[in-house]
Amino acid sequence: MSSFRFFWITWVLLLAWFQPVAAQSEPFDAPPGANIVGLVWIEDRFWVSDLATNNIYRRADDGSWEVWQTWPNRPGPLAWDGTGLWVVDELAGQIIRVDTEVDSVTRTAVFDIPEIAIREVPSITGLTWDGDTLWLATGCGLCSTFLQIDSSTGDVLQSFFPVCEPRGLAYSHEHPDLPRRLWTVAYNGPNKPALLSSRKITADPGFVSSSQTFSGFGSVSGSVPPEEPTAIAIHEGIWVVDRDNGKISKYDPSAIPP
Amino acid sequence: MKELAVVGALTVMILPLVTGCCLCDDDHDPVPNPDAPDKYAVLASTEMATEDDVKYNSEFWYDLVLTYCTLIEQGFDKDNIFVLYGDGEDGTSKYDRYETPFCSGAVEKITDISLKDDNDISKYNLCNVLCCLSSGRPAKIVSGTCKCLSSGDTGIGGFQCSDKNIPWLTDDDFLIGWVKGHASAIKCETALAFKSGTTFGDTEANTLLDDLKADRWALFFETCDAGGWLADFQDYDSTAMVVSSSPDVDECKQTSWTAWYLEKDSTAGGETEVVHGRFTYWVNTALRRMDLTGTAVDSDADENNLISILEDFDFAEEKILEENTKYLDVPPETDFGGVMQPAIHSPSDVAPCVFVRLANPGGDHEVFSLDHDDDNSTVPSVPPGTVPFDSPDIWVRHDHSDPVPREHQQPHAGKDNHVYAQVFNIGCADPSPVDVLFYYSTYTDDILCGDPTQWKPIGEGTITSLPPGEARVAHATWQASNMPEPDDYCLIAELSALEDKPNEDESVAFDNNKAQIKVEVVAADGL
Numbered sequence: 001m002s003s004f005r006f007f008w009i010t011w012v013l014l015l016a017w018f019q020p021v022a023a024q025s026e027p028f029d030a031p032p033g034a035n036i037v038g039l040v041w042i043e044d045r046f047w048v049s050d051l052a053t054n055n056i057y058r059r060a061d062d063g064s065w066e067v068w069q070t071w072p073n074r075p076g077p078l079a080w081d082g083t084g085l086w087v088v089d090e091l092a093g094q095i096i097r098v099d100t101e102v103d104s105v106t107r108t109a110v111f112d113i114p115e116i117a118i119r120e121v122p123s124i125t126g127l128t129w130d131g132d133t134l135w136l137a138t139g140c141g142l143c144s145t146f147l148q149i150d151s152s153t154g155d156v157l158q159s160f161f162p163v164c165e166p167r168g169l170a171y172s173h174e175h176p177d178l179p180r181r182l183w184t185v186a187y188n189g190p191n192k193p194a195l196l197s198s199r200k201i202t203a204d205p206g207f208v209s210s211s212q213t214f215s216g217f218g219s220v221s222g223s224v225p226p227e228e229p230t231a232i233a234i235h236e237g238i239w240v241v242d243r244d245n246g247k248i249s250k251y252d253p254s255a256i257p258p
Numbered sequence: 259m260k261e262l263a264v265v266g267a268l269t270v271m272i273l274p275l276v277t278g279c280c281l282c283d284d285d286h287d288p289v290p291n292p293d294a295p296d297k298y299a300v301l302a303s304t305e306m307a308t309e310d311d312v313k314y315n316s317e318f319w320y321d322l323v324l325t326y327c328t329l330i331e332q333g334f335d336k337d338n339i340f341v342l343y344g345d346g347e348d349g350t351s352k353y354d355r356y357e358t359p360f361c362s363g364a365v366e367k368i369t370d371i372s373l374k375d376d377n378d379i380s381k382y383n384l385c386n387v388l389c390c391l392s393s394g395r396p397a398k399i400v401s402g403t404c405k406c407l408s409s410g411d412t413g414i415g416g417f418q419c420s421d422k423n424i425p426w427l428t429d430d431d432f433l434i435g436w437v438k439g440h441a442s443a444i445k446c447e448t449a450l451a452f453k454s455g456t457t458f459g460d461t462e463a464n465t466l467l468d469d470l471k472a473d474r475w476a477l478f479f480e481t482c483d484a485g486g487w488l489a490d491f492q493d494y495d496s497t498a499m500v501v502s503s504s505p506d507v508d509e510c511k512q513t514s515w516t517a518w519y520l521e522k523d524s525t526a527g528g529e530t531e532v533v534h535g536r537f538t539y540w541v542n543t544a545l546r547r548m549d550l551t552g553t554a555v556d557s558d559a560d561e562n563n564l565i566s567i568l569e570d571f572d573f574a575e576e577k578i579l580e581e582n583t584k585y586l587d588v589p590p591e592t593d594f595g596g597v598m599q600p601a602i603h604s605p606s607d608v609a610p611c612v613f614v615r616l617a618n619p620g621g622d623h624e625v626f627s628l629d630h631d632d633d634n635s636t637v638p639s640v641p642p643g644t645v646p647f648d649s650p651d652i653w654v655r656h657d658h659s660d661p662v663p664r665e666h667q668q669p670h671a672g673k674d675n676h677v678y679a680q681v682f683n684i685g686c687a688d689p690s691p692v693d694v695l696f697y698y699s700t701y702t703d704d705i706l707c708g709d710p711t712q713w714k715p716i717g718e719g720t721i722t723s724l725p726p727g728e729a730r731v732a733h734a735t736w737q738a739s740n741m742p743e744p745d746d747y748c749l750i751a752e753l754s755a756l757e758d759k760p761n762e763d764e765s766v767a768f769d770n771n772k773a774q775i776k777v778e779v780v781a782a783d784g785l
């Protein structure tokens with residue numbers, strides 16, 4: 001095979017491979033009637049958790065949603081650690097890891113939600129995995145907190161205040177264009193624009209706090225800034241669920257933080 | 259040897275100057291506040307705002323400014339308000355209210371003291387300030403807990419009370435405190451949490467303020483799980499403790515929330531929504547008797563133009579509970595919480611009788627009658643454009659009856675008339691008996707009404723019981739034999755209690771124990 005032919009075949013293959021990804025840049029619908037509170041990218045597709053039906057859905061190749069499982073309680077925010085799906089179950093007071101390879105809710109790990117995160121109202125708004133540990137976001141007014149949790153013990157490793165009303169939580173640990181940061185959406189009610197908030201993560205809470213930056217939602221084809229964001233995920237960009245229009249849209253931050 | 263002696267002598271003289279007096283005893287005994295009784299405030303916002311229009315961020319600056327300017331409006335001297343915020347510098351904002359100059363241009367800078375130490379925002383200077391006020395010395399750290407120094411005058415981080423002109427309060431002073439921050443409770447042990455990782459617990463706060471001598475004081479805490487603060491201050495009989503969120507002293511876990519409120523802003527083209535802590539917004543709105551658009555609110559339950567701590571709390575509670583019903587309409591799965599319950603702890607003789615607006619809030623003995631509809635007892639009572647003889651608390655009736663109608667009747671010449679004066683007790687003790695002496699004088703001008711040197715006695719009424727926060731009416735008969743010829747006159751009521759006498763100033767405007775109206779004595783039918 002000549003190098004010329006090899007070049008073109010490679011290009012064609014690459015283009016074919018990128019085609020679904022390019023399609024993923026457009027906003028797409030959440031499951032009809034859903035109340036999405038968890039969004040996560042697992043291997044090659046998005047998964048969502050829905051409080052309206054208690055279903056956990058995964059997106060099919062044709063863009064439709066298929067029910068993976070109906071959760072026994074109310075499924076909250078989701079996180080993917082590379083081999084297992086973590087689900088917040090506030091009703092049960094637990095964070096549960098399940099095996100997505102089997103067609104049932106098969107627990108592979110479970111621990112209690114830390115006491116500091118348990119409020120008088122449902123308040124957990126985000127969950128993510130940074131490569132080693134879980135991060136949990138509580139959105140409870142002045143008590144809103146980010147907690148770093150040892151997933152093997154459930155112990156809280158560090159905590160700090162998000163200094164915003166956090167909606168969703170995601171960690172950009174694999175994305176080439178985003179620095180390694182912890183991201184959330186700072187929700188500001190229906191009349192003021194939400195912002196993207198991110199910060200660097202180290203073992204020093206003081207540094208974590210001081211590294212916080214806010215940025216607007218950059219323009220991406222077909223996306224409008226979310227009116228009522230409820231969940232966030234990182235996959236070749238930042239994806240946000242907007243409960244107001246039922247869309248899941250991709251955004252580039254208006255300013256990439258250092 | 260002589261040279262060595264000179265060097266040695268110089269060293270003894272100079273070294274203390276260089277080292278900050280390390281060779282001498284630095285224990286300068288603090289002196290209780292030598293100034294006249296006054297009112298002081300401590301304001302601490304324990305998070306730094308970094309953005310405009312971001313919930314749980316911006317309001318840490320907005321609420322601080324709002325509370326500060328409310329106190330300025332309430333007659334606090336800016337030198338008597340100690341503000342702890344961020345790195346010691348003011349925040350900035352795109353909204354003019356929250357950008358220097360503050361308080362309608364009255365104040366250039368409001369932040370006095372940094373909350374930051376080498377790590378980040380911490381509790382240490384809050385401890386220092388509270389100890390200065392309560393014991394005259396700053397704080398030290400013992401096993402991570404703040405305690406007030408018992409000797410020495412250099413506290414945590416080199417803090418000295420004198421550097422910041424923080425007085426050691428005396429029995430006659432009044433203190434108001436406002437703290438906004440992150441807090442959480444475990445088994446109702448509530449603690450403020452700071453970015454540095456330090457925490458400031460309710461028991462710790464109680465200990466620091468244990469020696470506070472201020473006559474009466476009021477503390478406002480906007481934190482989550484605020485019931486823990488209430489529980490720890492229950493034993494103080496001179497304190498009103500008002501907190502943002504606590505279903506009960508024994509079940510104190512509850513969130514504090516923020517919301518968006520309309521306010522005037524020239525930079526936003528008129529009015530805009532600005533985020534505030536709901537608790538802080540409403541307690542300030544109640545004290546100011548207007549919201550941030552300038553619309554009057556009905557927080558003055560007893561209509562004496564003064565807002566007590568109790569009136570303040572009652573109004574804020576009512577508004578917050580109204581908001582709760584709005585948030586409760588939202589299904590829980592489509593929003594997160596929003597319900598909060600403010601709470602108050604106060605001995606019965608504190609919250610109803612502490613009026614922040616007074617020069618001496620929470621003083622024992624203070625009576626007054628209104629000089630005009632907007633009089634709040636402060637002197638001079640008559641602002642430009644207000645007539646000094648328009649008291650709504652003085653009136654005349656032709657016949658005496660019980661209950662007394664409040665409608666004024668012009669007195670009849672040559673007949674018995676009945677004069678009344680309503681007296682408010684805005685002190686914390688019952689001052690009765692309160693004698694009300696009625697006088698009249700010929701109307702001479704629109705400045706004084708009548709010549710104070712020409713007052714003629716009408717009679718005297720006595721109020722035998724006047725509990726704090728209440729009002730009673732005194733009555734005297736204006737005898738027919740004492741009625742002047744038909745003409746315009748001034749009718750004066752002068753209030754006198756054993757511990758609150760009228761002053762020597764003959765001008766009604768400069769004594770809240772005097773009020774007057776202009777009356778027209780008219781010819782009675784048949785005379």
